[in-house]
Amino acid sequence: MSSDEQQPASFAAINLFLLSTATFLYKLSRNSGRNRNNGIFESEDGASYRIGSRGIECLRPALPYLGAFIKCCEDPCHPKTNPSGYIALCVAENKLIQERLALRLMPENCSGEAFSDTVAYCYSNMLGLPGAREAVARFLTRKFLRSGENSEHKMVSDVNNQAQTKVDPQHVVLSGGAASIISNILFALCEPGDAVLIPAPYYNAFENDMKLMAKCVPCPIYTSDPVKGPSPKELDSAAAAVVKRGLCLKVVLLTNPNNPLGVIYRRGVMLDCVKWARSKGLHTICDEIYALSCHQKNNAFESILKILDNDLRDDVHMIWALSKDFGASGFRAAFLCTQNVGLLNALGNLNIFTCVSHPIQLVTSDIFNDDLFVDSYLEEARLLTVKSKAICERKLDQMIIPYVKSEAGIFIYADFSAILPQPVTFSDEGRFSEILQNIAHVVMTPGSSQRETRPGMFRICYAWVSEEVLEIAMERISYIVFKIRKLGTRYRWDDISEKYLSEVTTCGISKSGSLHALSAIQ
Structure with missing residues (x-):
């Protein structure tokens, strides 16, 4: 066939392709228009709802049971x-202790003072009220950073000039539950589709926390002995599996003490995990929500704040909340300690959706400043x-x-x-x-x-x-x-x-x- 004969055939093929593409896009636009106008989407169970596709994603329960x-x-x-x-x-959830907390809040008129303070009715820093951030920082210093030391009660005044021995209130964020903190920091640290490593078995709702807003992908770390926690070699294997799936690894999430195992990861394991993550340029999130629910007075738990001598840099982030240790999940009060300035600034905006109400912040401050009651x-x-x-x-x-x-x-x-x-x-x-x-x-x-x-x-x-x-x-x-x-x-x-x-x-x-x-x- 001559070149003159080939040219019309080529044009015909191109025209056919363009026509097919135009038809597909036209149908797609019509369908999209109908979806936008009607707003009707079908869920996995076959039911139709007048909500958007993102709303459909939210229909799946956070917990299968x-x-x-x-x-x-x-x-x-x-x-x-x-x-x-x-x-x-x-x-x-610890309902065994809730009555004691209620008794503390009512006779002391703590709740009344929370509502009589005019700051309860006004806007403020979305990271938390200044007084609340100071109270939380003091609490974290006493119970996490300096836990187990005999000089707990006097050390706050003794170490004001030593950055390594106290938590800076400017590094503290108050948010409406640990789930919202995890969601917000992953939203700020990651891109949609980024992977997060978690030692398995793990708390099921983590998947909801990661996927719903941040669009991250939870990836299990399978270990030979889950009780001991992951080794660097097992972290390598988990990371290789992430790469094989074509995902970008961004974060390692550790729950210590562990849920559901109820075990405490030892200092060496935590250090190995942080060192491994840093060698890969990853962030480490330490969820310590059960830290004060250890069964023995003299126990092996050490907060990541203590393990790293309060030098978290910009890649280690620690979470704790009132939900478990204080039996107050209904308060929706959780706390992030991070030294990542960029993350703190981002949360100053993000946290507007999940900030803790000011009355609860005032109640929390009152509790945390009462050392005898806390202990x-x-x-x-x-x-x-x-x-x-x-x-x-x-x-x-x-x-x-x-x-x-x-x-x-x-x-x-x-x-x-x-x-x-x-x-x-x-x-x-x-x-x-x-x-x-x-x-x-x-x-x-x-x-x-x-x-x-x-x-x-x-x-x-x-x-x-x-x-x-x-x-x-x-x-x-x-x-x-x-x-x-x-x-x-x-x-x-x-x-x-x-x-x-x-x-x-x-x-x-x-x-x-x-x-x-x-x-x-x-």
Whole structure:
């Protein structure tokens, strides 16, 4: 074919391509127009909503077991008035100590003073009121940076000229919960699609915190021994997996003490992680939200503030909140300590969406400036927590269910895999979880929702209910375990019917309404 004959054919191909492209763009614009005008999008469950695509992304619950937890709230167990009700062992919240906090706030007229101060009604620095930032900085210095030192009470006045021995209020940000801090700092530090490494298993809601606004990608760090924490070699492997996925790694997130394991990462592990991150030019976020919920007075926990001698540079960021250690998640008060000036300036704008209300900031300041109350409150919380933990451990030991020996936090990580069909799968874990929820009316956190690699692991949160209700919950679980073991090793899920487990919701309750042991009904 001559060049003259080829030219019309080429033009025809180009024209056909342009026509196809124009048609596609025209249809796309019409569809986009309809979506903008009608605002109707379809969710994953097939339902139609008159919201935008970003709203659709927000429809997915932050926690996969949220529906089961709501049942616990709507129909809660009470030993006398509702003994067969639902029991939530899936919420890491300390309700054992809340009454003591309420007693401190009311007689002291702390809340009244918070509303009588005119600053409560006015705009201020979105990073926090000056007095609140000072109170938080002093608290972090005393309980985190200088924890364990005998001179705690006098050191604040002694070290005013030593930058390494006190937290600068200008490095403190107050925000509406640890989740909002994580979301905001990732929004400021990362680009959409950047990866964040987290040792697995981990708190499931981290994924929601990272994805919803910051559009970051959580990537698990799988370790040979999760209790010890990640080694540099395991960090290398996790980073290589990120690169293989075509993602840009930007942050390492460490929870210490750990959730759901309840263990404390030692100084060497934390230092290795920070050094590794710095060698790669990454940020390290240290979530220390359970720092003051250690079970022993003399414990191994050291804050990253103390480990690094308060020299965080611009790449280490520490988070703590009132939610866990103070049992005040409803206050929505969390605190970031960072020395990254650019991040602080960015949060001065971002935090307008998540700042803590001024009355709560004033209440927080009042509490943090009362050293005697803080120390006695945390000690009482420790004693109550350890008591409930002992109930949980005693029943697990009786069931011969292994668990991680926790050092901190308000939960136990237990292994129920031995009573599930072998070889156990996550499907089996799900069926066991359904039996607990639907028949035993007990809700625990399954390991599959925490990026656990071993099927059959469950987190048991023991501080959300009273000791009496916890006893009932553990009796119900004991009954389920006993009945499953009675079937032998070759049982099928079809063998476990509601009829077979008919007595489960009466476990732990006698006809008089008092507690009794499982052995009495076996």
